[in-house]
Amino acid sequence: MNKKMAEYIQQNNGEIIAKWQELMKNEKNERSFQMMPQDLMDQTSKEFADLMLSNLLESHQAYESRLNDFAEKVVRLGWSVTFVTKAIDHFSEVVFEGMEDAGLITQENFRAFFKEFNNWIIPIRDSTVATYSKTWERTVSLQKIALQELSASLIPVFDKVSVMPLVGTIDTERARLIMENLLEGVVNHRAEVVLLDITGVPVVDTMVAHHIIQAADAVRLVGAKCMLVGIRPEIAQTIVTLGINLNEFTTTSTLQRGVEQALAWTNRKIVEVEAE
Template identity: 50%
Template sequence: MNPFIRDIILEHKEEIMETWLVEIKKFRSDDLLQNISDTMYENTNREFVNKLTHTIQKDKDEFQDDLIQFAERLIQLGWPLNYITRGLQEFRKITVEALSDTGENYCKSIEFFQEIENWIDDIVNLLVNQYSGSWENTVFLQKMALKELSAPLIPVFDNISVMPLIGTIDTERAKLIMENLLDGVIEHRSQVVLIDITGVPVVDTMVAHHIIQASEAVRLVGAKCILVGIRPEIAQTIVNLGIDLGKFPTKSTLKKGIESALEMTQRQIVEIEE
């Protein structure tokens, strides 16, 4: 940055900061920051201005590291990206106005405005990229965790496991169900697997096809499959679509399915008399 602009910004830093603190409070309610205390809000804003003014005193790599660390802290605290973008636009406007009022001829030149534009644009790009990268990583980790939890095979008795399915089943998720199902059958040495579709809102031809494929795969590895959670509306849909589920047992509830699974493994639930 031009040394003259740097010096005059630092000279009027407090004036710019105080004006900016007043202006930025006007859209605090729009930034979902109401739950942050007034003290933290003001201290963070003051720190933000200090970071911005420090960028003109340091080399590029050093000031980038400072801003990245600051942005990471804002992300962890839940400050929205809108705070960054709107705040910087307001800071640019206030800085230009404050320096233009100093009477310095250079502060009214095109070169001056371009210098301020480039300064703030570089900071905006850096912080937006940091926010975007953090969110992409978070979304990726959440997606992986959801995949791991979306189709678990749960052992409930020796040689009996349950796979509860919840939500919509698409092709990608059907593949995951198949993998977890087969891996779980081998790992838990399951003889009977209950696929519970109580939480599946819609069973159409594609969903039924995926379930049939899963049951056939279970049969090929030496286990039996029971489909449970057949609600009346699901049963009617299956009949209307002409879907053949006759190759493996179906039960209306998980309780009835477990009773059938126990019978298949030569066991039963017996009530103990007091």
């Protein structure tokens, strides 16, 4: 029966993919498939059909290789795991109904084919979901590491003056990374003034403020001054409401003002030079 199923899919591949695409487009809660360019949709649909067919014809190793490649692709395309399982169910539905219409599945062999379809679909659904989940977790982990590295670097802007732009939510793990990079950067760049720019931090609560205060204290211990810049009005209001004490900080609303203050601390200033 596996052979008959495989032959039917191979002989009617184009028609199956077309019907499957229509079912996928009708999934109203999922826009990722509907928003795809037609050429990308056709290519992805063919790869999916080949994946479903390979589970019937190819070795387990070859199928696993296809599955890993496809899982990485749909994660990049933004497919949810629910959408992936619907894709599998819709494909089997199209094939089953097509084989019924072609007279290959009859009342006499219905139960046998139904059992064979379950033996085909259930394992492929389980393995696909498992592979998708691993791929998604690995992707999220890599993205998190990349964000941490990008948003916790100390950047020298002038001699003795460095800036650390903070982006995104600051949790305990990120606070540890910020502290390490901050202290290492102060020593390596011989910074005397460090500006912590929180323009890109969406929320400053008690925990975030605690991490920032700890970082400033650590900077002072290695002989540098720390300034907090990028305090937006809503952040200032939150700090006051929560009763967070930032009295030991010099704070400014913008990075530009912070740089001007940092230069003053190092006995320098920005002056305009008239063109001759």
